[in-house]
Amino acid sequence: MGAKRRFKVWRGDETGGDLKDYEVEVNEGEVVLDVIHRLQATQTPDLACRWNCKAGKCGSCSMEINGTPRLGCMTRMSTFTEDETVTVTPLRTFPVIRDLVTDVSFNYEKARQTPAFAPPVGVPPGQYRMQQVDVERSQEFRKCIECFLCQNTCHVVRDHEENKRAFAGPRYFIRAAELDMHPLDAKEDRKEYAQASMGMGYCNITKCCTEVCPEHIKITDNAIIPMKERVVDRRYDPLVWLGRKIFRRDQLDGAGQAAGTPSLVGARTEGSEVEQHHGLNWHREIPPPQAAPVDETGRLPISEITADRAGGPSPFGDDQTFPLPPEGLNYAHPERD
Amino acid sequence: MTTRIERHHYDVVVIGAGGAGLRAAIESRLAGKKTAIISKSLFGKAHTVMAEGGAAAAMGNVNSRDNWMVHYRDTMRGGKFLNNFRMAELHAKEAPDRIWELETYGALFDRTKDGKISQRNFGGHEYPRLAHVGDRTGLELIRTLQQKIVSLQQEDKAETGSYDSRIRVFAETTITELLLDGDRVAGAFGYYRETGEFVLFEAPAIVLATGGVGRSYKVTSNSWEYTGDGHALALRAGATLINMEFLQFHPTGMVWPPSVKGILVTESVRGDGGVLKNSEGKRFMFNYVPDVFRKQYAETEEEGDRWYTDPDNNRRPPELLPRDEVARAINNEVKEGRGSPAGGVFLDVSSRLPAEVIIKKLPSMHHQFKELAGVDITKEPMEVGPTCHYVMGGVEVDPDTAAAAGTVQGLFAAGEVSGGMHGSNRLGGNSLSDLLVFGKRAGEHAATYTDALPTRPRVAQSDLDTAVETALAPLQRDGGENPYTLQQDLQAVMGDLVGIIRRKGELEESLVRLAELRERVGKVSAAGGRRYNPGWHLALDLRNMLVVSECTAKAALEREESRGGHTREDFPSMRPEWRQVNLVCSLDGDKVQLEHKPLPKMRPELIQLFDRTELSKYLTDEELAEFDALAEEAAK
């Protein structure tokens, strides 16, 4: 019943690949994801593509359609002319796994480095009181479906692998903003943290992220700019800044800690900016000393059922993976000197 | 066998990263257990993300007369008294705490004027009871739990230096088999979707939270993940399933364009004034009010229309009948040739409300139809039809501990994959709260179970070899059928023969057709390699869909009455003697066995929450006599 349309779909994996041509039937009312599914069902069952809800709610089906980052399930075929060839490629900013599926673990790593909600001390569950107007600002950012289109689009990391380490990306700027605007969040330095450790300084407010957001979240206007503005205020006002610092200190040592609030310590090494360099690195980060993971009796756990990892703790600290990243090492290669 | 298998050791492995799975994992980690979370899709994408309406909990924020007893009554009524009473009781009692707890994890629900969590009305709930965030409550729930897990990982990192030391998420990993040591759970075997490499999780306790089975139907609001994996894994491990004949068909799914067939149109469209019309432009629901509801529903359009503004002096329009009634009515209109061009009926708000009001009250529906169907619902009617939405049936569990019944030990189940809580029909909003209440219980009791174990169960090499072989079979086979064709055929059998309205002859035929499909699925082959190969993944899922479909078809044939999500044309009414029976499925070799099992009996103080006239619609004469005796005693 439908007409044949021409498609180019990127096929391949991390070793390389190219655009393959397909002719495929398209029916009235279909979206790009339907066409991908038809290709799977009729021509190439192993074409890899993520999806879940088909209604723009889960953020799985992100891809680049004619070069624009979009959700496959929300891109209607009627937006193209009949004789137009539709080109579908994987997200460019993330490493390809296969075909349209990319390795988006970058985003989950950044999510883990963003300090979590700090519940207000002394407010028991059921006693949280907030006004609708006060939660609405944060609610806008909580609409995020984690499609990572904004992350994919941001020029700071698109084609700039080297910035990925220091830059959390727009998705996590809105997370920081959301918590900053949360009426009951107990952590006071979200803005400073975003500036110092999430790489917000790299953002030059191009608004490309806002343009591609399928949830129409005003990422730049409502999150990044307010976060930057006030950081600037605080930075340029040494008194306010100093006051905050002192306040932070005793919060860290006292109340915040007692309530089990995650402190910055865990995330300290992550976001900080380390330059690419060769040879001697005086600024390398010294790994923090670690306590052995003992149980309540103060002993190392022996049974595997109760141990929190297989085998004993590493003498070098459990967060070291080998080989160590070269930029953290003091080694000068003779030929490069 | 030379296949490389990655091995992991955990105390508790949670299969499923929806609301139930994440809540279970949090509890197990808080109990100090080393916990793994496994999910077929990426972290945070599970089906729970799609829930719209809200989570039911009798917090009494909007109407202070609400309490757990009222919620309990509503739940039992909704399930037509087939619910496991203890589960319904625990659910009603614990739901508020579970919701409040989410706020301490950072959730931001919509608020009332005095700053509490706002609650909305929903079908079957006596008072406004659904905690919600616009129409994206599921997203809020899953994101909150996801972020709580991240926060626990941050604590662990601060303490041990590694995020993953106590709780780790294995995304895009599918479990294909549970491995036992005797009757005890010893591990779970599966593959990474990304690489196709195999992985073995050795663990003494496993929590199933894999969701539902809707993908066996062509028209469904469910995603590709819903292939009944958990149901099938449990069966194969020696657990039992109950209530598999009960499937909820939501009356209003989109039917056009074909690509979005099944996607949900929220109940609030009707709640806010939308009406259902057939191709002749007639509001047909007035012809479908069953006798038991006759008194509560309007008889004329005028009266129905007045209800929206004056609910105290008018009866509600029949468009707001329970989901099963509306679904059946639409089905019948279409069958008798009064359907819309795309095979549904018309749902119209455009002629009832001004455009601004529609956009304000139903923003996401307006957006959804505009983006997906190119229909402006402020100007034209929508086309809608029934869509397979939720499976009430699932793993038979102990209500307090969520431990699976049957021969297996160390297996727990929570969420949509478990059965009993919702009886024959689930009320909207009761699922999200169910996930939290029983997810927590499952995680807690899985942790306790591992403490009591004298030795750690071991995985047998031979079982592992078999699991590998089964998983690789579709790739190694040549010339078998395409998995997509088989899936379509299975969907056709289930949709046509085990659909909303069921008949003896058709159900019998479905069993014959399913047996044929079983042969064909045994020979399915998948082209391509092991890396992210959806054809291969589907080929492996088919086996689960098939066995679960068989359970549904068998139980549907056995139950000779109509109740909630099970309608038999040849037995159109509810029969009290069937209310005392649960149909229990188990697996003998690869054959599905069906048994009758008596329903647990409600405790006296609970049954006395109902009045006699209501009970008389559901109970047998002996049960009523017993109730009267109780009432007499209480009166003394």
Ligand SMILES: Cc1cc2nc3c(=O)[nH]c(=O)nc-3n(C[C@H](O)[C@H](O)[C@H](O)COP(=O)(O)OP(=O)(O)OC[C@H]3O[C@@H](n4cnc5c(N)ncnc54)[C@H](O)[C@@H]3O)c2cc1C
């Ligand atoms: C459109 C829609 C709207 C809804 N609206 C509401 C509502 O308003 N209120 C309400 O209460 N309920 C609602 N529901 C129902 C509710 O959303 C679901 O019942 C509930 O989310 C199920 O949660 P779960 O935790 O059991 O499973 P899910 O959230 O479905 O998660 C299942 C998990 O198991 C994983 N999994 C499955 N199989 C395997 C395997 N073999 N190996 C590894 N992992 C596996 C999946 O990857 C997934 O992570 C709605 C449902 C739909 C479809």
Ligand code: SF4
């Ligand atoms: S506004 Fe900032 S975060 Fe957004 S795309 Fe531009 S540089 Fe990136």
Ligand code: SF4
């Ligand atoms: S902010 Fe928008 S674009 Fe970015 S991940 Fe969230 S929904 Fe996607």
Ligand code: FES
């Ligand atoms: S499939 Fe869920 S957003 Fe496209």
